[in-house]
Amino acid sequence: MVLLGLIVGLVVLFDLGNKLMTGQVTASTLFVLVWRGIVNGLVIGLAGVGLSMTYSILNFANFAHGDYISSGAFAGWAATWVVAGLGVADIGSLIVLGAGGDVYSSQLQTSVVGAPLAIVIGIVVAGAGAIALSLVVDRLVYKPMRNQDGIALLIASIGVAFILRYLLVFVFGSAPRSVAETPPAVKGTLAGVQYSFGYHELTLVVCAIALMVGVHLLLQRTKLGKAMRAMSDNKDLARVTGIPTEQVIRWTWVIGAGLAGVAGYLLILESGTIAYNRGWILLLLIFAAVILGGIGSIYGAILGGLVIGLADTVSLVWLPSEFTQAAAFGLMILILLFKPNGLFAGRTTA
Amino acid sequence: MSVREYLDRFLGDESETGTPIQRIVGSDAALVVGLLLAVYVVFIAIGTVLGYGINGQVNALARLTFLTAVYALAVLALNLHWGYTGLFNIGVAGFMAVGTYTMMMVSAAPDARVPGLGLPLWVGILAGMAAAAFIGLIAALPALRLRADYLAIVTIAFSEIIRISYLSSTLQSFTIAGTELGTGGGGGIGIQNDPDTVILETLNAIPGIGSVIGGITSVAQNAGVQPSVVNNWLYAIVLLVFVVAFYWLLARIGNSPFGRVLKAIREDEDVARALGKNTNLFKIKSFMVGCALMGLAGILWQGSLGFVNPNTFLPQVTFFIWIALIIGGAGSNTGSVVGAALFAAVLFEGPRYVANVASQTLELGSSPSTFAGAVGALFDLEVATFFAYALNNIASLRLILVGLVLIWLMQNRPEGLLGHRKETASSIPLGRPTRDSAVTDGGEEQ
Numbered sequence: 001m002v003l004l005g006l007i008v009g010l011v012v013l014f015d016l017g018n019k020l021m022t023g024q025v026t027a028s029t030l031f032v033l034v035w036r037g038i039v040n041g042l043v044i045g046l047a048g049v050g051l052s053m054t055y056s057i058l059n060f061a062n063f064a065h066g067d068y069i070s071s072g073a074f075a076g077w078a079a080t081w082v083v084a085g086l087g088v089a090d091i092g093s094l095i096v097l098g099a100g101g102d103v104y105s106s107q108l109q110t111s112v113v114g115a116p117l118a119i120v121i122g123i124v125v126a127g128a129g130a131i132a133l134s135l136v137v138d139r140l141v142y143k144p145m146r147n148q149d150g151i152a153l154l155i156a157s158i159g160v161a162f163i164l165r166y167l168l169v170f171v172f173g174s175a176p177r178s179v180a181e182t183p184p185a186v187k188g189t190l191a192g193v194q195y196s197f198g199y200h201e202l203t204l205v206v207c208a209i210a211l212m213v214g215v216h217l218l219l220q221r222t223k224l225g226k227a228m229r230a231m232s233d234n235k236d237l238a239r240v241t242g243i244p245t246e247q248v249i250r251w252t253w254v255i256g257a258g259l260a261g262v263a264g265y266l267l268i269l270e271s272g273t274i275a276y277n278r279g280w281i282l283l284l285l286i287f288a289a290v291i292l293g294g295i296g297s298i299y300g301a302i303l304g305g306l307v308i309g310l311a312d313t314v315s316l317v318w319l320p321s322e323f324t325q326a327a328a329f330g331l332m333i334l335i336l337l338f339k340p341n342g343l344f345a346g347r348t349t350a
Numbered sequence: 351m352s353v354r355e356y357l358d359r360f361l362g363d364e365s366e367t368g369t370p371i372q373r374i375v376g377s378d379a380a381l382v383v384g385l386l387l388a389v390y391v392v393f394i395a396i397g398t399v400l401g402y403g404i405n406g407q408v409n410a411l412a413r414l415t416f417l418t419a420v421y422a423l424a425v426l427a428l429n430l431h432w433g434y435t436g437l438f439n440i441g442v443a444g445f446m447a448v449g450t451y452t453m454m455m456v457s458a459a460p461d462a463r464v465p466g467l468g469l470p471l472w473v474g475i476l477a478g479m480a481a482a483a484f485i486g487l488i489a490a491l492p493a494l495r496l497r498a499d500y501l502a503i504v505t506i507a508f509s510e511i512i513r514i515s516y517l518s519s520t521l522q523s524f525t526i527a528g529t530e531l532g533t534g535g536g537g538g539i540g541i542q543n544d545p546d547t548v549i550l551e552t553l554n555a556i557p558g559i560g561s562v563i564g565g566i567t568s569v570a571q572n573a574g575v576q577p578s579v580v581n582n583w584l585y586a587i588v589l590l591v592f593v594v595a596f597y598w599l600l601a602r603i604g605n606s607p608f609g610r611v612l613k614a615i616r617e618d619e620d621v622a623r624a625l626g627k628n629t630n631l632f633k634i635k636s637f638m639v640g641c642a643l644m645g646l647a648g649i650l651w652q653g654s655l656g657f658v659n660p661n662t663f664l665p666q667v668t669f670f671i672w673i674a675l676i677i678g679g680a681g682s683n684t685g686s687v688v689g690a691a692l693f694a695a696v697l698f699e700g701p702r703y704v705a706n707v708a709s710q711t712l713e714l715g716s717s718p719s720t721f722a723g724a725v726g727a728l729f730d731l732e733v734a735t736f737f738a739y740a741l742n743n744i745a746s747l748r749l750i751l752v753g754l755v756l757i758w759l760m761q762n763r764p765e766g767l768l769g770h771r772k773e774t775a776s777s778i779p780l781g782r783p784t785r786d787s788a789v790t791d792g793g794e795e796q
Contacts, residue, residue: 060499061499061502061503090722092720092722092723092725092726093720093722095722096720096721096722099719099720099721099722100719100720100722100723141757141761144761145760145761148760148764150498150499151438151498151499151502152760152764153760154499154502155672155676155756155760156756156757156760156761158669158672158753158756159752159753159754159755159756159757159760160753160757161753162669162749162750162752162753162756163750163753163754163757165749166746166747166749166750166753167746167750169743169746170721170743170746170747170750171721172721173720173721174746284503284506284507284510287503287507288507291500291503320518320519320520322514322517322518322519322520323514323515323518323520325510325514326510326511326514326515329507329508329510329511330511332503332504332507333504333507333508336495336496336500336503336504337491337495340495340496340500
């Protein structure tokens with residue numbers, strides 16, 4: 001099976017090389033696709049860490065994870081707008097991100113260049129908002145259900161997803177709108193390849209990598225990581241050993257939802273447009289990444305995110321644009337079929 | 351077991367005590383009919399408050415019956431997967447899409463905007479069911495290997511792949527063996543002779559029934575009900591007949607040796623396998639039959655509207671069907687129908703009606719355009735203005751309510767309303783034998 005995968009991979013690489021040589025695909029196009037794939041992949045990976053952790057420690061597929069991403073994004077952007085727009089517009093209009101059509105992002109210059117402080121505050125609020133939300137939801141919904149099986153929790157999480165998504169619609173309205181201004185990108189040519197790095201793309205990459213390293217250190221240097229590994233292996237045994245399981249669960253939510261909220265904020269920063277269902281649409285790709293990397297593995301989720309992100313964009317070389325997402329889902333189904341433990345199986349939670 | 355015996359059981363023959371009236375009152379049929387009547391009474395009352403005329407009232411009930419019936423069809427099909435076999439399928443919308451689209455592509459006229467093969471409708475319906483079953487087969491292959499939660503992710507990914515494919519402009523129109531075909535892409539696909547039209551035409555063409563329908567239509571017209579509303583009712587009744595047929599089929603499957611194996615797989619697949627059953631084969635068959643029924647449900651539901659586009663089949667549709675199943679109780683066919691009726695009336699149609707009643711009776715004034723305005727009004731102690739905003743946004747509040755109900759059910763009553771019932775795994779009544787001589791095999795009397 002591995003051999004078959006290797007052969008397919010080689011054929012794809014050979015074809016790509018062939019296309020590059022014959023000029024069907026230029027190096028500059030490929031650069032754009034790969035860079036976009038990395039940017040998207042980092043968002044997916046960052047959000048995937050939390051999904052992977054809750055999946056292995058609480059034993060259920062959290063279908064509300066995408067809506068934690070959206071909720072964090074909305075909370076963070078509301079904060080950014082309030083900070084950037086105080087004095088420009090009415091605070092009520094700023095908090096609902098101009099739902100009434102009375103204030104626009106172009107008035108506020110919300111970008112890392114135009115309003116760096118507002119962006120930093122926004123990132124912090126996005127993370128904190130998602131964390132607070134996840135702790136409240138855990139207390140109200142999941143804690144009373146600790147003894148139920150994963151399917152019951154999964155169904156409950158679908159209910160949570162509905163509530164969060166349509167609360168966002170209730171508060172912010174359903175119309176997608178521009179919330180961030182995109183500053184001009186850094187462009188140039190290197191060895192015949194035209195490159196272009198957006199400020200927001202770079203911000204995203206730096207923040208994502210910093211957070212990933214931070215989580216890595218947190219789980220390697222503290223006892224928390226060990227406790228999490230113990231819990232994902234055997235919850236009862238962990239409790240008998242004296243691990244405060246409820247506390248570990250709370251930390252799982254703090255890390256997972258915090259990363260999800262920041263990922264949501266960065267996603268919107270990079271694309272410029274916010275909509276209530278952005279996280280939900282991203283959720284299946286995140287699942288694909290987590291499954292690809294092996295449920296429970298943080299590094300797996302990050303690498304899986306990069307693979308899915310790259311597959312989603314680089315497959316444009318062969319597929320019409322409508323099908324790239326289908327290709328990523330197809331990749332996930334194949335992985336589930338032939339390697340259900342993921343590519344990095346056996347390494348759970350750090 | 352014959353149809354007759356099933357009807358007897360459905361009509362309450364199982365409890366062999368009590369007068370015939372008591373038996374019928376306590377039966378499942380009475381439960382469903384009683385529930386429907388209760389819902390009708392409530393909706394008529396609401397319609398009266400809203401000042402609906404007779405035409406509006408009758409039409410509202412027709413729509414409610416239609417929704418109840420189509421949800422019941424889809425929920426019954428899902429019950430075969432989850433309730434009977436324990437297969438966690440959250441790709442229902444995708445299989446409904448395959449059924450509906452295939453029906454349209456086979457039966458649409460060759461000169462339509464999106465050309466089809468122009469074959470008769472019944473060919474299209476059979477092709478749609480077959481296509482849904484075939485796609486079900488492809489999706490079922492992972493089902494053999496995967497845990498329930500993985501299967502959930504695979505099926506929802508499948509349904510999204512299906513929706514994306516129908517949405518794509520690449521497949522918008524294509525040519526196979528010289529015949530032009532297409533899915534219509536984002537523009538959707540339409541059909542002139544949809545199931546609604548064809549079934550009603552067929553009914554009208556039958557001499558006896560046709561004249562009865564004509565009579566009813568003219569009586570209704572004199573009472574102020576438009577013929578189109580009568581037609582809505584007729585199609586809703588046809589759908590109810592389909593619900594009975596689905597129910598019968600599922601009860602039949604559930605009580606057959608095949609169905610007992612399915613339930614054994616649901617309870618403990620290892621034991622079923624240890625008893626020599628090829629559980630994979632059973633799961634595939636169950637999945638394919640359920641998918642074919644979902645395809646038919648999609649055809650009778652969305653197909654009957656004469657036009658669909660890919661966004662008719664968003665994952666949300668799947669979750670609605672799931673919630674109806676969970677309300678009613680997985681594993682119970684009567685529960686599936688009850689859940690569908692309750693979902694359609696209380697969660698799907700109800701909030702809109704309640705909002706209309708509230709805004710008509712309470713004189714709330716105009717709604718602010720944004721949430722900020724509504725909260726601002728709240729600070730000024732203008733609760734009515736906030737309320738007006740809430741009513742104006744009842745569509746999103748309705749889905750929040752759906753989520754709350756789902757969570758409440760999973761926390762407090764995961765087995766639903768009727769899922770707690772004992773399922774007799776026997777084709778003969780297990781009640782106390784009427785004669786003492788019944789215990790002749792040395793077994794203990796129960």
